[in-house]
Amino acid sequence: MESELKYIDIVEQPISMHPKKFALWLFLVTVLMIFAALTSAYIVRQAEGNWLEYELPEIFWITSGIVLLSSVCIQAAYFAAKKDNFLGLRIGMVLTVLLGIAFLVGQWYSWVALVDREVFFVGNPAGSFLYVFTGLHAAHLISGVIFLIIVLISTFRYKVHSQALNTIEMATTYWHFLGGLWLYLFLFLLLNH
Amino acid sequence: MTTATVAQQDTAVHEHHDEHEHHDNFITKYIFTTDHKMIAKQFLITGIFWAIIGGFLSTLFRLQLGFPDMNLEFLRPLLGGWIDETGKLDPTFYLALVTMHGTIMVFFVLTAGLSGTFSNFLIPLQIGARDMASGFMNLLSYWFFFLSGVIMFTSLFLKTGPAGGGWVVYPPLSALEQAIPGSGMGMTLWLISMTLFIASSLLGGINYVTTVINLRTKGMSFSRLPLTIWAFFLTAVIGILSFPVLFAAALLLVFDRSFGTSFYLSDIYVAGEALPNTGGSPVLYQHLFWFLGHPEVYIVLLPALGITSEVIATNSRKPIFGYKAMVISLLGITVLSFIVWAHHMFVSGMNPFLGSIFMFLTLIIAVPSAVKVFNYLTTLWRGNLIFTPAMLFSIGLVSFFISGGLTGIFLGNSAIDIQLHDTYFVVAHFHLVMGSASFFGLMAGVYHWFPKMFGRMMDAKLGYIHFWLTFVGVYMVFFPMHYIGMAGFPRRYYSWTNFEFTNMYTDLNMFISVAAIITFTAQAIFLFNFFYSMYRGRKATLNPWNSTTLEWTTPLHPGHGNWPGEIPTVYRWSYDYSKPGAAEDFIPQTVPLSQTPESNLPHEQELVKLELEIMKDEADFLEANESKH
Numbered sequence: 019m020e021s022e023l024k025y026i027d028i029v030e031q032p033i034s035m036h037p038k039k040f041a042l043w044l045f046l047v048t049v050l051m052i053f054a055a056l057t058s059a060y061i062v063r064q065a066e067g068n069w070l071e072y073e074l075p076e077i078f079w080i081t082s083g084i085v086l087l088s089s090v091c092i093q094a095a096y097f098a099a100k101k102d103n104f105l106g107l108r109i110g111m112v113l114t115v116l117l118g119i120a121f122l123v124g125q126w127y128s129w130v131a132l133v134d135r136e137v138f139f140v141g142n143p144a145g146s147f148l149y150v151f152t153g154l155h156a157a158h159l160i161s162g163v164i165f166l167i168i169v170l171i172s173t174f175r176y177k178v179h180s181q182a183l184n185t186i187e188m189a190t191t192y193w194h195f196l197g198g199l200w201l202y203l204f205l206f207l208l209l210n211h
Numbered sequence: 212m213t214t215a216t217v218a219q220q221d222t223a224v225h226e227h228h229d230e231h232e233h234h235d236n237f238i239t240k241y242i243f244t245t246d247h248k249m250i251a252k253q254f255l256i257t258g259i260f261w262a263i264i265g266g267f268l269s270t271l272f273r274l275q276l277g278f279p280d281m282n283l284e285f286l287r288p289l290l291g292g293w294i295d296e297t298g299k300l301d302p303t304f305y306l307a308l309v310t311m312h313g314t315i316m317v318f319f320v321l322t323a324g325l326s327g328t329f330s331n332f333l334i335p336l337q338i339g340a341r342d343m344a345s346g347f348m349n350l351l352s353y354w355f356f357f358l359s360g361v362i363m364f365t366s367l368f369l370k371t372g373p374a375g376g377g378w379v380v381y382p383p384l385s386a387l388e389q390a391i392p393g394s395g396m397g398m399t400l401w402l403i404s405m406t407l408f409i410a411s412s413l414l415g416g417i418n419y420v421t422t423v424i425n426l427r428t429k430g431m432s433f434s435r436l437p438l439t440i441w442a443f444f445l446t447a448v449i450g451i452l453s454f455p456v457l458f459a460a461a462l463l464l465v466f467d468r469s470f471g472t473s474f475y476l477s478d479i480y481v482a483g484e485a486l487p488n489t490g491g492s493p494v495l496y497q498h499l500f501w502f503l504g505h506p507e508v509y510i511v512l513l514p515a516l517g518i519t520s521e522v523i524a525t526n527s528r529k530p531i532f533g534y535k536a537m538v539i540s541l542l543g544i545t546v547l548s549f550i551v552w553a554h555h556m557f558v559s560g561m562n563p564f565l566g567s568i569f570m571f572l573t574l575i576i577a578v579p580s581a582v583k584v585f586n587y588l589t590t591l592w593r594g595n596l597i598f599t600p601a602m603l604f605s606i607g608l609v610s611f612f613i614s615g616g617l618t619g620i621f622l623g624n625s626a627i628d629i630q631l632h633d634t635y636f637v638v639a640h641f642h643l644v645m646g647s648a649s650f651f652g653l654m655a656g657v658y659h660w661f662p663k664m665f666g667r668m669m670d671a672k673l674g675y676i677h678f679w680l681t682f683v684g685v686y687m688v689f690f691p692m693h694y695i696g697m698a699g700f701p702r703r704y705y706s707w708t709n710f711e712f713t714n715m716y717t718d719l720n721m722f723i724s725v726a727a728i729i730t731f732t733a734q735a736i737f738l739f740n741f742f743y744s745m746y747r748g749r750k751a752t753l754n755p756w757n758s759t760t761l762e763w764t765t766p767l768h769p770g771h772g773n774w775p776g777e778i779p780t781v782y783r784w785s786y787d788y789s790k791p792g793a794a795e796d797f798i799p800q801t802v803p804l805s806q807t808p809e810s811n812l813p814h815e816q817e818l819v820k821l822e823l824e825i826m827k828d829e830a831d832f833l834e835a836n837e838s839k840h
Contacts (some may be wrong), residue, residue: 037344037425044417044451051455059459061472061497068490123397140471142490147474150466 042188046195049158053199056154057206058149064210070142074207075131081124082204085197088117090156092166096190102180104173111170114193118163125156144211151203155196162196165189235771243354246771247348250353252330252664255657257323257360259738264364265315266731271626271682272308275300277724279717293372300804302705303496306375307393309703311367313378314401318408319363321511321649323356326412326450329514329656330419330443332664336762337437339428339779341772344421348414355411359404366400374401377703382475382496386467386644389481398468402461409454409461412632416454428761430781435800437760437785438531441538445545446510453506453550456535461500467491494559501552506643509548513541515652516583516612523587524653525758526602527594528796530786533586540579547576556633557625566625573623580616595789595796599756600674601659607682608651615644618693633703636696639689647685654681657741662755666767667748673740677733684730691719757797761784764801782822783815 063069095110129149132138162165169189172178180184235244244250271290274281282298283290302743304596327438331349335342343349366373376385380401388395423444427436436444463474467488475496476488524531531537553561553569596602618640621627631637654677661669666754700713708714754763761781765773779801789800803826804811805819 026606037421040425041344041348041417041421044420045413048413048417048451048455051452052459055456055459056463059463059474059499060406062498063492063495066492068477070490141473142659143472143474144490146466146472150463154462 022172036184038184039188039191042191045191049199050194052154053151053203056147057149057203060206061137061210063143063147068142070137070144071136071211072132072137072145074148075128076206077124077128077131078204080195081121081128082201084117084121085200088114088121089194089197091117092190092193096183096186099173099178099183099186104179107173107178107186108170111159111166111173115166115170118159118166118193122156122159122163125152128152148207151207155200155203158199159171159196162192165192214804241450243350245342245350247331247343247346247349248664248769248771248773249259251328251351253353253662254323254327254331254356258320258328258355258653261315261319261324261360263734263738265312265320266734268308268312268315270728270731271300272305272312273724273727275305275705277721279706303375303392304372305705306377306391306703307372310374310377310380310393311363314363314374314405316646317354317378317507317511318405319360321646322412322507323408325441325514325653325656326419326446326510327353327356327415328653329439329518329660330415330447331764332440332660333439333762334419334422334443335439336663336765336769336773337760337785338423338426338431339761339774339781340422340426341774341778342596344426345418348418352411352414352418355414359407359411361752362400362404362407363532366397366404368544369396369400371395371397373397379497380464380499381500382464382467382491382493385481386464387479387481387486388468388477388495402465402468405461406458409458412450412454416447416450420451423447428778428781435781435784438520438534438537438541439514439517441541442513442520445541446513449506449510449513449545449548453503453510453658456499457503460496460503463499464496494556494561497556497559498552501555502549504555505552505696506548508641511645511649511654513544515608515649515655518652518656518659519587519608521760522601522605522659523590523609524786525659525756525787526597526599526605527590528597528788529590530788530790532589532592533582534784534786536582537586540582543579544576547572547579551576554625556621557628563625570623570625574620577620577623580612584613584616597756599658600669600671600678601655603675603678603682604651604655604658607678608648608655610682611643611648611651611685615640615642615648619644630699631696633701634696635692635700635702638702639692639696642689642692643685647689651681654678654737659756660749660762661741661744661748663762663765665745665748666751667744667746668751668755669740669744669748673736677736677740680733680736681730684726684733687726688723688730691723694782695719705825707793730762754799757795759787759797759799761800764799 089108091113095107095114098104098106098110127151132145132148137148139146139149166189169178169185172185240246241249244253271286274283283294283300284298287294290300290304293301295301331343363373371392373393374380374397375384375391376398380398382389385394385398423440425435437474463472466472467475471487473488473491475493476486476491477493478489479486485695506591520531520537520791551569551573553565554573557566557569591606618636622637622640658669658674661667695713695716698712698716700707707717707720751767753767754765761779764779766775781800782803783798783800785800787793787800787810789796790798790807790810793807798807798810803822804815805823805826808816808819811819
């Protein structure tokens, strides 16, 4: 009876979303608005002149690759969960977590590279903005990694499977969003520095 | 489709029965509660606490403005060192007073106290939900607000005083600790407190939007939502889009203050010494701040307008005039609120061409606002008016919305704004249209939904006295301010008497101050009425105002889950008042069209057949369900 009711639910009401998932989307909107505000502030400030010109750290290309790869991994993990392929699910999740950490380490080295070319957090706003973008994005990414680790633990407890996809769907959404956010920031910086 | 909704309903009911097995103790019932009704009351009581503090601060600076030569020695037990040896109010503390008054009233009273109370209380009750989408997030929302309040309250007792740079905390004043005492520790606490407040607002807002979209009961389509819910919904949307921007602005300000960056600072000399910061732009902060700041005005106002729509329709015993126009104008205000922010910055040196674009967009807001006023008046027109205190406060709101809105048209013109910017004309304008109007909406809401909150009635006679004293008082306070503003006196100045062009207004200022103190004191009547009625008030009936909306179908003291049995289904919109042919002058939303053939309109009569079919399907489904169990 229970499963039959759920079946009806899913088929007949495609618009109705799980409230928690919906709330996650709204949360993503708030994060997006923070970065929209910061990047518009960047443009407004840049237009006023007195702007330090410098090369972006090359490592951003590598970290962008890592973030793309991690998105592929979590999507694979999600598909595996849909098919109740637990091994694939766990491998995918572990890889995503590792790639997430690798991304954070890479971002740290981007700061090292910035310091090497004498672009400091305290100084011309051109540099400060870069630190704020990467730092605030990393802060969100850390929350994403924590979320991933929680999901990873629940995969080992067999709590994620084809009948219980909610958490992994939310983790996937959040992770794709964070990856996309980084790519947006990188593209923005490439176009506007 | 029908079966699906029934199925969902059914599982929802079962889930909730499981949740309800546990028994509440004092802590889970009154303190760390996840029940939206209790959280609403927590917001209300905290909001009242802050309103008293915020109002009291205003009486202090009104004393200084109205009676500059007065000996304030009698305040020394309270203010201590802030009264200097000659018995005068310390000028630094004066700045802190106006800053705190603004911050507290805008954010703690009219955002958290208004949205927090009524969105929480009414959304689940009026859309037919057991609770908010996430009770835990709701709990967090309140406690973040509480914590933010504790920090702001602590800052009042600092030796250097609370933040003193105005509620807008413009840098460089707010960014440099050496600028004024109020930019020191007080400012730091202000920023921490506001960060927590933003978190609280976002948690609340996300919850409100999710709940309205996902948890409406059967039959509650968007076109049947009471206008209160539309208003709360759009308020939450505005909050979700604008508060993150304030967060971004505050974050950069924190970096400038505490880490030495130069986002907002450039080429500044303090006491003859050059600061190392170069390359920042203080106007950048203004853009970011007002991108929140202007929508914030509507975050404060829209819930009050929603409450007014509901109260006026109920107490005119008439359907709200132009329901669709009301919804469209709410939507219009929501959209426009995001593209007018620079009208706060006409004198910041912006390009005059850009200024005229923002002027144009600003003046467009007059259109949806006028539509709303028109619809309030036409709803009242030839209605069977019942003057409950809530109704009086709602009509008061309409009055302030008109008189304050008219001056908005002047201020929206960049040419006139150059003269009036940062004068008492602006103060008068926004205190009427945003401050007093929203406050009256809040009061209307309290008087109207008090029976649902506490199961008792507030005393109407005390309500009338409270209304008339406050209504007349507000006009006595803010109307004369227009003249002072036109004469060119700037806001936030400590003293009036030092300049030739303003010392002629001492009598008018004295008048304003006396009126302000009387109005503030009159609120004691409300406080007494509120707390006395909570325990000793006349017991309320289930539907004291003969209202159509769902909250009045719950028991007198609804438990956690709101309806003891199934959630009622909705069959009609929420404004079936005085429908021709109907036996009574209101038909609750839960009455099916098929039961009221005498009052159905032709197009509704056609819906009856469909409705009967759906009801039959449901009955079959439930029966089938029963036999399987």
